[in-house]
Amino acid sequence: MGLKFTVLSSGSTGNATLVANGEVTLMIDAGFSCRRIDELLRERGVTGTELNGILITHEHSDHIKGLGAVARKYNLPVYANTETWKAMEKSIGQIPEENRCLLGTGETRDFGSLRVESFAISHDAAEPVGYSFYDGKEKLSVCTDLGYASDKVKAAIADSDVLVLEANHDVEMLRMGRYPWNIKRRILGDMGHLSNEATGELMSELMNGRLKRTYLAHLSREHNIPDLARMAVRSSMEDRGCFYKDGEFQLRDTYYDRPTPWDVLSEL
Template identity: 40%
Template sequence: MKFTSLSSGSSGNSLLVETDKTRILIDAGFTGKRLETLIKNAGVLPETIDAILVTHEHNDHIKGAGIMSRRFNIPIIANEETWIAMIKKIGPIDDNNILVFKNDYDFTLKDLDIHPFSTFHDAANSCGFTVNHKKNKISIMTDTGTVNERIKRQLFGSDVIFIESNHDPIMLMNGPYSPALKRRVASTKGHLSNLDCAQTLEEILSGNGEKVILAHLSGENNTADIALNTVSNHLMDLGLDLNRDISLNVADRNGVSNRIEL
């Protein structure tokens, strides 16, 4: 199984998961033209994508989903509430390409076993995903204001953990956002801070070589260096060796990065 972050940040998100038989996008938060370029930059032809899975209906996750579906006849898979919330945004979709899952219930897509788990965000019914193939497991969790024990159980045992590290609280407090937007981001229906991310990882990592990718960084309220330093310092204080026990990287906000083959 291969995993590639095509781009991840507050301005747009899309991920690629591949096996020898299957290719899926998780989210499509860029223009169709930009998505085509990102997919090709990852060494893949857009017409070979088997499905687009959607975490929630915010524009930085669905902007190009409709055009990609229409252009390349790609099914879009989302829960019912997300479909209702996004259908007017993404435009008409062929009936055959409208597929529905239910949060917290497994489904299979060719040779991938997928579990969508509910998250806490100000969206219709947001979710993250675990994707399993043979003995490998990839977990994707962004856009959640808090993490409960149910989510931690889903993330545990992953080979790859793509996890939100959205903002630095001091930068958020002193930054350009309005007071209302600052409260939204910091709320339990907003986004995880760098420390929130680190504390979540503290409870789910085994130190067995997991590959951790910090994701969905804010362009205004975070930097890659601050996120990486906050999380790495917290994990090293717990005794984890970042050269031996795990690997820790930050997803590029504007281009392909973190290509991992399991």
């Protein structure tokens, strides 16, 4: 079958992504109620009993809201690094010891034929990470909730066939928005979230002919709009001399209220 994925839902109110290869099915984050996660899974023809585990990026509620309930309901192993486990202990309730699994930052682990690589990102959480997934020659990287992309992040997601990448906010919409200044400063800072323009700048450095699609994820419902995000990211790329035709590369949307279609990397 090869590697495939669907972003079950993404935004400031909740995040979850499903990655599968015919042998293993893993969920990244569980930022919705258990009931809502079950609904999202059903929309993509999957049930919780088919999951082999949950990978956690960090402990903020929009990434772990339903984690404890889902893990207990389906007796699932949960994978996170040491500091993330400490930070989310009080939020997720009891998880059986055998399902409390350590996956250290920078560690690579094989889940059957699916290889997972964790990498550090910059965000105001205990020990936040992104993940890259490998199946044969296929590579998918999922990287949201980062204030800026370090050289190590760029190296970790380089040579991906498909990216799920944050485009959180339009800077002017954020500055003019209703959030108090301390929250705005947090979002705009190096431990906050990527703006549309910053995402475009990063994309211009990653375009090497292999990357075929980038899904713009974790959009703020207050300070961004999908059409604006796509236009701003593309404009930022073009400002840096990175031009492309739609047949060669695509920017795609994710949604706060529904899953994306399954994307099968072997069909690239």
